[in-house]
Amino acid sequence: MTAAESSAAAPAPSDFIRDIVAAHVAEKRYAKIVTRFPPEPNGYLHIGHAKSICLNFGIARENAGRCNLRFDDTNPVKEDIEFVDSITTDVRWLIAGWADEVLGVKAKGTTPALVPALGRPDYFQPPATPGSGIETEAFFASDYFTALYDCAVELIQRGKAYVCDLSAEDTESFRGSPELPGRDSPFRNRSAAENLDLFRRMKAGEFPNGARSLRAKIDMAAPNLWLRDPLLYRIRHVPHHHAGAAWCLYPLYDYAHCLSDYFEGITHSICTLEFVDHRPLYDWLLGSLDLPRALPHQYEFAKLTLGYTLVSKRKLLRLVQENKVAGWDDPRMPTLAGLRRRGIPAHAIRQFVANLGVTKHDSLTDVAVFEHTIREALNHSSERRLAVLKPIKIVLTNLAPGEVLVCQATNNPQSESPTTRAVELTREVFIESDDFAEVPPPKYFRLKPGGEVRLKYACIIKLDEIVKDSAGAITELRCTADLTTRSGQPNCDRKVKGTIHWVSAEQAIDAEVRLYDRLFTVPEPGASEDFLSLVNPHSLETVQAKLEPSLAASAAPTCYQFERLGYFTPDTKESAPARLVFNRTITLRDAWAK
RNA sequence: UGCCUGAUGGUGUAAAGGUAGCACAGGUGACUUUGACUCACCUAGUCAUGGUUCGAAUCCAUGUCGGGCAGCCA
Secondary structure, three states, X not given: OOOXXXXXXXXXXXXXHHHHHHHHHHOOOOOOOEEEEOOOOOOOOXXXXXXXXXXXXXXXXXXXXXXXXXXXXXXXXXXOHHHHHHXXXXXXXXXXXXXXXXXXXXXXXXXXXXXXXXXXXEEEOOOXXXXXXXXXXXXXXXXXXXXXXXXXXXXXXXXXXXXXXXXXXXXXXXXXXXXXXXXOOOOOOOOHHHHHHHHHHHHHOOOOOOOOEEEEXXXXXXXXXXHOOOEEEEEOOOOEOOOEOOOOEEEOHHHHXXXXXXXXXXXXXXXXXXXXXXXXXXXHHHHOOOOOOOOOEXXXXXXXXXXXXXXXXXXXXXXXXXOOOOOOOOOOOOEHHHHHHHOOOXXXXXXXXXXHOOOOOOOOEOHHHHHHHHHHHHHHHOEEEOXXXXXXEEEEOOOOOOOXXXXXXXXXXXXXXXXXXXXXXXXXXXXXXXXXXXXXXXXXXXXXXXXXXXXXXXXXXEEEEEEEOOOOOEEEEEEEEEHHHOOOOOOOOOOOOXXXXXXXXXXXXXXXXXXXXXXXXXXXXXXXXXXXXHEOOOOEEEEXXXXXXXXXXXXXOOOEEEOOOEEEEEOOOOOEOOEEEEEEEEEOOOOOOO
């Protein structure tokens, strides 16, 4: 692991949430700090989730605590097993080598046990003890359906919840508006016995979808809309991807989430700003049950918004459904799967998030910050190779056909003890067509008529003649190589303004290279519902490139720097030794282009 | 006309009554067998108005502007 990859060397980040946790640790409020990352399995994880993952796992890691991966799977109509698999993979990838020892999982198939605590019934879902050899899985809110149901019964018995027969439309109109108080449901004052009977029958499947709901009995005139008798349960006659066909009664987020946190012994329940309004409800529900153990508390931070990027599962789903991209893991997607396939290392994402900070105000992060972090990480870890994306042929007229000059190329100048490899100069080579200009602009350092450039690791060449076909298209450039400027030769230190990359035409191997650019044409694609029309039509350009032969055996996830071009990695899905396919992770910074 | 929440260079953040700092972006130069990297220097900020104080980004008041909330989504 290089210094850049070793997050342990970096100082622990500080922010207002970590300050709160630190204060709790100082006063020994909890035996152990326990956080959780609670995705709903209805889409792929994206760069915005990375912020939450790094925050929650980071806090657990910094405090010798634990962070549970928990699927918040209370809405079976939107969820799918495909997503629980992808999310599990992506979380493990992002935290691997960094916080995997604090990942909280449980014994497969287990649900919270009903135990007495302090003379009261209590539910607790213990994490799996590492190394015990048992099969484990993530936590699932759906594993708590029975415990959740029992708590709802308790709420009813305490007069804090009731079964409501209002339709969805009536429920909405009875709720009032921000300015106007709501009105009590006509079913609000049913007896506990009647509520219990109805709720049991809801569970038994006696009523159709939407016929009845269970509601918290709080205050229909509350200024906070989430306190106006929010729904706790709704009827959905659909099977569940994890719980199977056992239920037709499913809890809503607000009810399931706070109790799931409690069942798992979560101490700090960290979520994004849109849940601030829900916090009083979170506290009300837990406070209404007379629970014996310490209660979790909710803290909120501003989610990540990244320039030129969409950070919304719903909108990302549309991109996939309408074939604007080749799938959730298209390398242009801001999903963790897409970024991984693009060649961006997990530690670069972690570093990016650490640089971001955590606050309570919305902001728009410049993509340049992300790009800088990626380049910084890759610059240290990537070996250099020579590759020509858009080839133009050069003939070195003073080399004989078949003549081979072996040159030594540095693999990584950033490493403490750089190694080298051989690259072979031959009479015919390819250079980048951008590195030649028949009519050069001012201050052009590269090859031009009568001019000289250095072929990197080889020698200086001089352009003598431009050969064109009958249509006027350039077919080759005839040059003279100054072999006294090769490394180790008397004139090796001779300076010319430009140094360019090249590959031997005889030895080059072919590869498809996919050049990616930002997916959207505007800084805030998420601000518009018309985001599909803002997709950058040039976000993918495919070229047939010529690579130095050492690249023949390359395979993901190794990332290379193609000198003077950028960072490239073999595609995980489509690259094979017989047919190489590279993705451009990111270009090099290019001051000249400006 | 409700409730919640926020405001520091272009962008993202730090400063817990005591020198407004860091990173990115931008600019200039040095170095360079990557117009990369690296290095040096530069540009640029406390929403407004009052108040408290020897001293305010920070505390108080008022205002302005922004974000969120009326799913049987999470």
